Amino acid sequence: MFALGAVPSYASAVGTRWDAVTFFIGSLFFTAAGYLTYREAVDAGPQAHAAGRRRFFVFQPGRIDWWATAVQLAGTLFFNVSTGNAVRVDLTAKAANQHVWRPDAFGSVCFLVASALAWFEVCHGWTAWRPRLWSWWITLINLIGSVAFGVSAVAGYISPATGQLRNAERSNLGTLIGAVCFFVGAVLLLPERTEEVSEPVTHRG
Numbered sequence: 001m002f003a004l005g006a007v008p009s010y011a012s013a014v015g016t017r018w019d020a021v022t023f024f025i026g027s028l029f030f031t032a033a034g035y036l037t038y039r040e041a042v043d044a045g046p047q048a049h050a051a052g053r054r055r056f057f058v059f060q061p062g063r064i065d066w067w068a069t070a071v072q073l074a075g076t077l078f079f080n081v082s083t084g085n086a087v088r089v090d091l092t093a094k095a096a097n098q099h100v101w102r103p104d105a106f107g108s109v110c111f112l113v114a115s116a117l118a119w120f121e122v123c124h125g126w127t128a129w130r131p132r133l134w135s136w137w138i139t140l141i142n143l144i145g146s147v148a149f150g151v152s153a154v155a156g157y158i159s160p161a162t163g164q165l166r167n168a169e170r171s172n173l174g175t176l177i178g179a180v181c182f183f184v185g186a187v188l189l190l191p192e193r194t195e196e197v198s199e200p201v202t203h204r205g
Contacts, residue, residue, distance in 0.1 A: 001026030002179035006172045017089060024083040026179075027076065033186070034076040038069040068117035075110025078103040093163030101158045108146070108153040115139070115146040134192035138185045145181030148174045 001022050004010055011019040042058045045066065060066040082104035085091070091099065120126060122139045130136040152174025155167040165171055 001029065003176050003183065006176040006179065008172060017087065020083065020086040024080075024087055027079040027083045031073070031076040031080055034069070034073040038073045041065045041069040064117055064121045068114045068121065071110050071117070072114035075107040075114060078107030078110060082107060093158060094160045096163065097158040097160050101153075101156060104156065105153045108149045111146040112150050115143040119143050134188055138188045138192060141181050141185040141188070145178040145185065148178035148181060150174075152178060 005019050005022040005026065010022075014022070041063070042060065045058070045060050045063060058066075082100050082102075085096075085099040085103075118139045122128070122133070122135050123130070128136070152171045155165070155174060156171035157166040158164070159166070
């Protein structure tokens with residue numbers, strides 16, 4: 001839905017408001033997936049079954065996968081705020097900059113940090129060549145998507161004086177590329193989840 005909303009012809013066909021609604025609905029899927037990813041990391045932790053009852057939020061700062069998923073979840077919440085405020089049509093340029101662009105920028109930073117942490121976890125460092133691993137491709141594609149979202153956020157800065165985006169075309173392109181990357185990464189999770197665990201991928205446990 002983020003990719004669809006970033007297509008200029010779609011925005012022209014449905015109008016600005018419904019285009020914003022498309023982004024907002026997409027952000028809800030983002031948050032749902034982000035929370036499930038966070039829970040998956042928490043449940044895989046050593047303290048997952050220590051308590052008698054299941055807790056929604058668990059603090060496990062000693063694990064890099066916890067940080068990656070927690071920061072990503074925070075990023076999705078920022079996107080909820082940004083896209084939700086964008087649905088409003090009565091925002092001034094200053095308000096749009098504060099309530100739409102700023103949380104979008106924060107969300108993009110969160111995604112960059114989360115993707116970098118996930119990349120570091122999979123690679124056991126900042127660089128590695130492991131094209132035979134699905135997890136390597138997934139984190140690489142997600143990292144590219146996060147960079148594209150970052151470019152979109154920079155280009156999408158709303159000038160308080162004019163109310164115009166810094167570069168609307170680059171902002172839309174960054175959002176489109178980022179959304180497609182995240183979609184591809186999600187699709188690759190399907191074969192990755194059934195991949196037989198062998199010695200080279202023991203770092204995922």
